[in-house]
Amino acid sequence: xxxxxxxxxxxxxxxxxxxxxxxxxxxxxxxxxxxxxxxxxxxxxxxxxxxxxxxxxxxxxxxxxxxxxxxxxxxxxxxxxxxxxxxxxxxxxxxxxxxxxxxxxxxxxxxxxxxxxxxxxxxxxxxxxxxxxxxxxxxxxxxxxxxxxxxxxxxxxxxxxxxxxxxxxxxxxxxxxxxxxxxxxxxxxxxxxxxxxxxxxxxxxxxxxxxxxxxxxxxxxxxxxxxxxxxxxxxxxxxxxxxxxxxxxxxxxxxxxxxxxxxxxxxxxxxxxxxxxxxxxxxxxxxxxxxxxxxxxxxxxxxxxxxxxxxxxxxxxxxxxxxxxxxxxxxxxxxxxxxxxxxxxxxxxxxxxxxxxxxxxxxxxxxxxxxxxxxxxxxxxxxxxxxxxxxxxxxxxxxxxxxxxxxxxxx
Numbered sequence: 001x002x003x004x005x006x007x008x009x010x011x012x013x014x015x016x017x018x019x020x021x022x023x024x025x026x027x028x029x030x031x032x033x034x035x036x037x038x039x040x041x042x043x044x045x046x047x048x049x050x051x052x053x054x055x056x057x058x059x060x061x062x063x064x065x066x067x068x069x070x071x072x073x074x075x076x077x078x079x080x081x082x083x084x085x086x087x088x089x090x091x092x093x094x095x096x097x098x099x100x101x102x103x104x105x106x107x108x109x110x111x112x113x114x115x116x117x118x119x120x121x122x123x124x125x126x127x128x129x130x131x132x133x134x135x136x137x138x139x140x141x142x143x144x145x146x147x148x149x150x151x152x153x154x155x156x157x158x159x160x161x162x163x164x165x166x167x168x169x170x171x172x173x174x175x176x177x178x179x180x181x182x183x184x185x186x187x188x189x190x191x192x193x194x195x196x197x198x199x200x201x202x203x204x205x206x207x208x209x210x211x212x213x214x215x216x217x218x219x220x221x222x223x224x225x226x227x228x229x230x231x232x233x234x235x236x237x238x239x240x241x242x243x244x245x246x247x248x249x250x251x252x253x254x255x256x257x258x259x260x261x262x263x264x265x266x267x268x269x270x271x272x273x274x275x276x277x278x279x280x281x282x283x284x285x286x287x288x289x290x291x292x293x294x295x296x297x298x299x300x301x302x303x304x305x306x307x308x309x310x311x312x313x314x315x316x317x318x319x320x321x322x323x324x325x326x327x328x329x330x331x332x333x334x335x336x337x338x339x340x341x342x343x344x345x346x347x348x349x350x351x352x353x354x355x356x357x358x359x360x361x362x363x364x365x366x367x368x369x370x371x372x373x374x375x376x377x378x379x380x381x382x383x384x385x386x387x388x389x390x391x392x393x394x395x396x397x398x399x400x401x402x403x404x405x406x407x408x409x410x411x
Contacts, residue, residue, distance in 0.1 A: 014042050015114070018105050022118040025393045026126035026157035027148045032389050033091075036098055043101030054104070057406050061100035064347075069096040072340045075287045081297075085290030089336070092291065095391040102399030112400065116164050117178075119396065120185045123161035127188035130154065134195035139242055141197040141249045152383035153390040154192075155201035156376065160393050161189040162208060163372035170216075170364045199253050200382030204375035211374045216367060263382070266321035269313045270330045273298055288337030291387065298322035298334075328379075328386035336387070344386070348373070351401055358405045365404040369397050 017039045024031025047054060047062050054062070076089040106112045130147035137143035146154035165186035168174060174182075193205045213220050236243045252260065277285040289297045302310060302319050313319065325331045333341040352373050355366045376394065380386065 010042070010046070014039070014046070014105060015111075017042060018111075018115065019118045021392070022115055022396070023122040025119060025396070026123040026154070026161070029149065029153075029389055032392055036094060036389075036392055039101055040094065040097040043104060044097070046104065047100070055107075057402065058100065058104050061103045061402065065096040065099050068340075068343055068347075069093060071343075072336060075337065075340060076290065079283065079287045080290030081293040082290060084292040088291035089387075092387045092389070095389075095395040098392060098395045099399055099402075102396055103402055106399055106403060112403070115396070116168060117181070119393075120161055120164055120168075120182065123157055124185050124188050126154065126157060127161070127185075127192035130192045131188070131195060139195060139239075141195075141242075141245050144197055145195050146198070147192065149390075151196060151198045151201070152379065152385050153388070155196065155198055155204060155379055155383070156385060156390045156393055158189040158193050158196075158201070159204055159208060159375040159379070160372050160397060161185055162205065163368045163375070163397070165189065166212060166371065167364050167368035170368070197249060199249065200379045202250065203253070203382075204378040207378045208371050208375040212368075212371050215371075262315040262320045263326050265313060265315045266325045267327055267330060269298070269302070269319075269321045270325040270327065270334050272313070273301055274330075274334055276301060284337070286337050286339050288333075288335050288340065291335045294335045295322035324384045326384060327381060328384055331384045332386050348398075351398060351405075354405055355401050363404050365400055369401045369404075372397050 017035055020031065021035035021039055024035055044062075044066075047058070051059075072093055073086065073090055076086045080086065080089075102115075106115055126147040126149070130145045133147065134140075134143065134145035137145060144151050148154070149157065165182040168182045169179065169186070190205065190209075193201045213224055232243075274285065277289070288294075299319060299322055302313050305313070313321075325334060329341070329345060332344060336344075352370055355370050358366065385391065
C-alpha cells in the first residue's frame, strides 16, 4: 500500500515537472534550468531503483547519453584551461541527461499527447508575445520581435512548434478542438518567424515548409505557390513600405554587408583556428579549447599572426568570433573538440538516417520530426545553439523519434 502511494506520488510529480519543463521551453530560460534539473534528477533516481524493469531502449539511452555527457565533462575538467570551461560544459550540455528521461516518461501515447500539447500551448503564448512585440515596434523588421527568448532560441522553438503541429494535423482521429489548436499554433509559429526579422529563421522555416510540401504534399505545390504570390501582391499594395523593408532584409541574406561579412569572417577564422590546432596542438584539436577559454585562445591566435595574414580575419578593423562563431557545428568542434563533436553530431545524423530508413518511416512522427531537423540544420549554419539551453527542445524531438523508431510498423 505504501509502495503504491509512493509510486503514484512519484509519477504525479514527474508528470508535473515534465509539463512545466515543456511549458518553459519556448517561454522561460529560468524555467528550463529549474525543471530540467529536477526532471533529470527524478528520472535518474527512478532508473537507478528500477533498472531491471527498463526496456532495452531505455537502458541504452541512459548508458549512451550519460557516458557521452561524462566523457565531455571529463575532457573539460582535465584538458581545458579554466574551471569555468567545466562549469559551462556541465550546464550547457545537460540536455543529454534529458533524452533518456523523456524516453522513459513518454513511452505511452497518452503521455506523448500531453507533452506535445503542453509544448504547443507554450509556443502559441511565445508566438503571440512576439507578434505583440512586433506590433509595438510597428512591425519593424529590424526590431527582433522574438517573444521571451533570444532570436535563435525562439526560432528553434517555433520550428519545433511547426513540426509538431504538422505531425498532429496529420494524425488520424484528431478531435476538432485539437485540430483548431494545431492550426492556430501552425499559423502563429509561421507568423512569429516572419515578424522576427531573423534571416536564419526565415531560411529554416522556408526549408521546412518546402521539404514538407515536396516530400509529403506534392498536390499543394501549385496552389501553395499561387497563394504565396497572391498574398505577396496583396501585401505589397496594402503595406508597400513594410513589404519593401522585408524584401530588403531578405535580399541581404546573399549580400555581403557588415553582418554578413562578419559571419563569413568568423567561419573562416574558426576553420583556420582548427587547422592551426591540428598542426600545433593536436590534443586541443581532439579535445577542444573550452567553452569559456576559446575566446582568449582565439584572440591570442589572431594577435600572433603577422599583419598581412591577419587582415582577412578582421571585419571593419575588429576581431569577431571566439566566444561565438555563429555556426553551431563549427562552434562545438572548436570548443569541445573533434572527438566529442563527431559523436554528438554523428548521433543526430544516425537518428535522422534511421528515421528515414526504418520500416516505420511512414509514421507521421518520424516524418515530421525529420522535418524539424531539416529546419534545425539550416539555422545551425547561422546561430550557435547546439551547446545551449535551446537544445532541450531538440532533446524532446530526439526522444519522440527514438520512441517511434522502436515501434512495430503498422500493417
